[in-house]
Amino acid sequence: MLLKVQRSSAFLQNFPEIQPLAVYNRKRFFLMEILQMNTLKAGVRAPEFxxxxxxxxxxxxxxxxxxxxxxxxxxxxxxxxxxxxxxxxxxxxxxxxxxxxxxxxxxxxxxxxxxxxxxxxxxxxxxxxxxxxxxxxxxxxxxxxxxxxxxxxxxxxxxxxxxxxxxxxxxxxxxxxxxxxxxxxxxxxxxxx
Structure with a gap:
C-alpha cells in the first residue's frame, strides 16, 4: 500500500523538487531519515529560520x-x-x-x-x-x-x-x-x- 508523504514536513516543505509523491508504508521513515541527512549544497537557497x-x-x-x-x-x-x-x-x-x-x-x-x-x-x-x-x-x-x-x-x-x-x-x-x-x-x- 502507498502513502502520500505529508507536505507539512518541515524539511520537505523547503525543497519541493525532492518531495516524493509516494513511498511504501514500511519505508517512509527510512526515506525521511535519508533525506534529513542530505546536507544542503552550494547554489541552493538557505532555509529561512x-x-x-x-x-x-x-x-x-x-x-x-x-x-x-x-x-x-x-x-x-x-x-x-x-x-x-x-x-x-x-x-x-x-x-x-x-x-x-x-x-x-x-x-x-x-x-x-x-x-x-x-x-x-x-x-x-x-x-x-x-x-x-x-x-x-x-x-x-x-x-x-x-x-x-x-x-x-x-x-x-x-x-x-x-x-x-x-x-x-x-x-x-x-x-x-x-x-x-x-x-x-x-x-x-x-x-x-
Missing part, C-alpha cells in the same frame, strides 16, 4: 539579507572542540566584519546555556538555540553520529556561507576546529581577491 539567541531574543536569517552570513552548526556549547571553533571565530571578528560577514552559531543548547558560553568565552557574535533541531534538519546537518562506540543522533559540524541574496555560496564540512575561522576568511578573501 527564526530562533532565540543567547539573550532569548528572536533572530531570523532574513534580517541579514544584503550581507554574507556564516551559519555554523556545532554540537554542544562549552565542549572542547566547540569552544576552540567559537574562539577562533571570536578572534577573527574584525576580519569578518571587514569582509561584511555576520556569524550565527547554531546548536541544540537552550538560550541560558548559550548565554553562559558567550559570557565565559567572551564571544562577540550571535549564538542561536535549536533545541528541537528543526533548523539543523532543514540544512541537513542532523543525523546519526558515533562517538566512543556509542551511536546517537546529533549535529554534524558543518558551516554554510550564505550570500547577500540568501543563497548558499559555500559549504565547509571538512576542517579541524582550530582552523575553521581561517578557512572561512581565506575563502572569502580569495573570492574577493
Amino acid at each position: 527564526r530562533l532565540q539567541n543567547q539573550a532569548d531574543e528572536p533572530v531570523s536569517l532574513s534580517q541579514f539579507l544584503g550581507k554574507k552570513v556564516l551559519v555554523y552548526f556545532y554540537p554542544k556549547a562549552l565542549t572542547p572542540g566547540c569552544t576552540t571553533q567559537a574562539c577562533g571565530l571570536r578572534d577573527s571578528k574584525s576580519e569578518l566584519d571587514e569582509l561584511n560577514v555576520i556569524v550565527l552559531g547554531i546548536s541544540p543548547d537552550l538560550p541560558k546555556k548559550l548565554a553562559q558560553f558567550a559570557e565565559k568565552k567572551a564571544l562577540n557574535f550571535t549564538l542561536l538555540s535549536d533545541p528541537e533541531h528543526q533548523v539543523a534538519e532543514s540544512f541537513g546537518v542532523w543525523g546519526e553520529k558515533k562517538f566512543m562506540g556509542r551511536t546517537y543522533d546529533g549535529i554534524h559540524r558543518i558551516s554554510f556561507l550564505v550570500d547577500e541574496n540568501g543563497v548558499i555560496e559555500q559549504v565547509f564540512d571538512k576542517f579541524k576546529t582550530g582552523e575553521h575561522h581561517q578557512m572561512i576568511v581565506d575563502y572569502i578573501r580569495g573570492k574577493n581577491g
